[in-house]
Amino acid sequence: MFKKIIIKADERGLLFKRGSYVKHLQPGIHRFSSFTDDTVIVQNVLRPFAPVDKELDVFLQDAELMRELAIADVQDNEYVLHYVDGKFVSLLTSGTYAFWNVMKRHTFVTVDILSPEFTQEVKLTILPKLHGYFQMFEVAGHESGILYYNNVIQRELQPGKYYFWKGPVSVAVKTLDLRQQQLDMTGQEIMTEDKVTLRLNFVCQYKIVNSLKSLEIKSFEDQVYILLQLILREYVGTLKLDDLLRMKQEIGEFVLSRLNDKSESYGVQFISAGVKDIILPGDIKDILNTVLLAEKKAQANIITRREETASTRSLMNTAKLMDENGTLYRLKELEFLEKICEKIGTISLTGGDNLLEQLNSLLSVRSTEK
Incomplete structure (x- = not known):
């Protein structure tokens, strides 16, 4: 069988x-x-x-x-x-x-998966079938990415999408904004050389140029703020109030120069810096307003006296010319006569003389006296 x-x-x-x-x-x-x-x-x-x-x-x-x-x-x-x-x-x-x-x-x-980054052998078209086995990080066009394996920096990532296998290696990507950024310092109290306490509003613009270097600094923005604060105190403390108000533009130039001396160690480029506002104490502000008002009144008096002097000098020159030249004097008389006639509505004649003869008789008085 x-x-x-x-x-x-x-x-x-x-x-x-x-x-x-x-x-x-x-x-x-x-x-x-x-x-x-x-x-x-x-x-x-x-x-x-x-x-x-x-x-x-x-x-x-x-x-x-x-x-x-x-x-x-x-x-x-x-x-x-x-x-x-x-x-x-x-x-x-x-x-x-x-x-x-x-x-x-x-x-x-x-x-x-101990080297978790995707290689070229892995086609992105199969990603929908790999759900749960990978993770994706995206670095935007204005950003720089820093890749970490188990909290250890590996390298800098350029803009794009990056895929990594999930497994025994912990993967993280920290992104940094490479666009121009602004740091505002508001209401900073600083004492000048002549012991006047004032408040400054200051601003500076910067951008990150070395991502790895900037990540070596803990609390990056706080440390840049403190650096700016120290530079301002150093500079303003050497100036008197009047000098400070007069050299407002130079403050920004000095601070920017000192910031750029430190830029390489911070991994940034400082672009501009300047004073937005200088806020004075109330009593100092009243004193300055009083001084300013007095200065303006003095300037106005000088201008008034200058104009009066010029006007008097002009009248004297005109009188001298008319004394030396009878024809010029006669023309001036006719000019004033013309202005008088423009304001007269009705002219009455007395006697047998005509209008021109009577007007001439008025003017002949000046000639006879002379």
Whole structure:
């Protein structure tokens, strides 16, 4: 008596004697004695190689079987990308996997997650199928990124998207804004050389040019603020109030120069600096207003006297010319006569003289007296 086993073209058989694996069977008809305890496990080659209740190591010694299997041995520090006929199907984590490499071609790409950044072998088109196994960081066009592995700086990242495997290595990206930034110092109380306490509103613009250097400074903006504060105190403390008000523009130039002396150690470029406002105490402000008002009144008096002097000098020059030139005097008389006539609405004549003769008689008095 015989037992007949039929294995189809898309199948393979695994022969066991008394529970021990013997060999694998190719497609066809296989007969076995009914009196033996031979058993056959039939496997579909379109599915993963997974014999029930048997470890994969049991079959690895069969060289004939190994020629028809694709084995993926994934270590603890690895992920394996599994492709079938060139198409991605799954990600394999730590373990050993076997697939029938008969009717379909199985290939694998191994990635070391101890170096978590994606390599060129990993196509971004498969990302939707890798959900939960990677993380993405984006650096904007106006930013610089600093890459950390386990809190240790690795390198600077240029603008773009970056992908990393999740695993034993902790990945973080810190971004820094490279655009021009502004630091405002408001209401800073400073004492001048002549012991006047005033408040300054100061502003400076800067931008980060060395991201790695700026990250070496804890509380970067606070330290830049303190540096600016110290420079202002140093400069203003050497000036009297009047000098400070007069040299307002020079304060910004001095501070900018001193800031740029420190710019390399901070990894920044200071672009501009200047005083926005100088706020004086109320009593000092009243005194300055009084002084200013007195100065303006004095200037107004000087201008008034200057104009009066010029007007008198002009009249004297005119009188002298008219004394020396009778014709000029006569013309001036006619000019005033014309102005008088413009304001007269009605002229009455007395006597037999005409208008011109009577007007001439008025003017002849000046000639007779002269």
